[in-house]
Amino acid sequence: MFAIDAASTSSDAIELCQVALDVLYTRACLLRFTKLVHHILEESNVTISGVIDGFSGSVHRWFSVVNLKQLREDAQESWTADPSTPLLLLAMLLLGTLQDCHHEDHSRRRKLYTTLKKLMLALTSPSEAPEPHLVQVEALVALYECGQGMAHQAQLTLSSALAMVSLMESEESDILIWRKISLIVLDRIIMLSSVSNNVPSLCTLTSPICKSVQSYIQKNSDTASASTGTPPSQQLYKMAEVALATGRVLHYVYCLEKGWTIGVKFLKGIQAEVSSPDASNGTTVQGCARCTVLHGVKKP
Helix, strand or coil: CCCCCCCCCHHHHHHHHHHHHHHHHCHHHHHHHHHHHHHHHHHCCCCHHHHHHHHHCCHHHCCCCCCHHHHHHHHCCCCCCCCHHHHHHHHHHHHHCCCCCCHHHHHHHHHHHHHHHHHHHHCCCCCCCCCHHHHHHHHHHHHHHHHCCCHHHHHHHHHHHHHHHHHCCCCCCHHHHHHHHHHHHHHHHHHHHCHHHCCCCCCCCCCHHHHHHHHHHHHHHHHHHHCCCCCHHHHHHHHHHHHHHHHHHHHHHHHHHHCCECCHHHHHHHHHHHHCCCHHHCHHHHHHHHCCCCCCCECC
């Protein structure tokens, strides 16, 4: 989709990382940092709106971790308050190159990836609350890692994103729930990509993120079912149902691989979820909430 030229050089990567470290301690360097990101986009022959539009028409359709409306608004401003906005654009640019399979692009894409990893580390302050955009950057990088066959690295990056989400206190909304569902979906994808390696789930049904999604869906299911037509939120509910149900099935596979005994109650919960005729009206999610504890799992 996009061709990466800059950042592509080692000097650009080193300068970006050095400026990012300065940004962490003195915001005076932020303007220089954003100018470098603008330079990378220009050398890659893309515009900010082009990166956002390309992402919106591809990855965002099924991995809605980015608040595109907010990003468009932030991208029109000077970026002088938040270094994570240009960083998010670089992460979207990285994923936008996945359709390019030319061998000569691999090393450039790899440099952009390693630069992003260093920038994420440099811009994460242990003394400040995580920026919302940084959570999105972590999620996109984890998705890239999973797509490159780096399942264990993807799980580590996803773990960091989940930790950031747990530290962020804000009122639940469809946008935030979409972000959480996307992280849960990514957890399932990582498990599927490495079933033979026994990679455990980070988003089990008893985890805070899954409980949060379950609670939100149940709270709003009556409103959704009473609405006419198919509002946008209906897609959210269905995606949540699938993510939660597949989590139980993948956990069952994980237990089989470990040689653990599965309780009858847990098996009935799986059967009810995958065969329920009422999955579209919230019955499946309610069933998940009633069976969040794994019963009878033990070593033989």
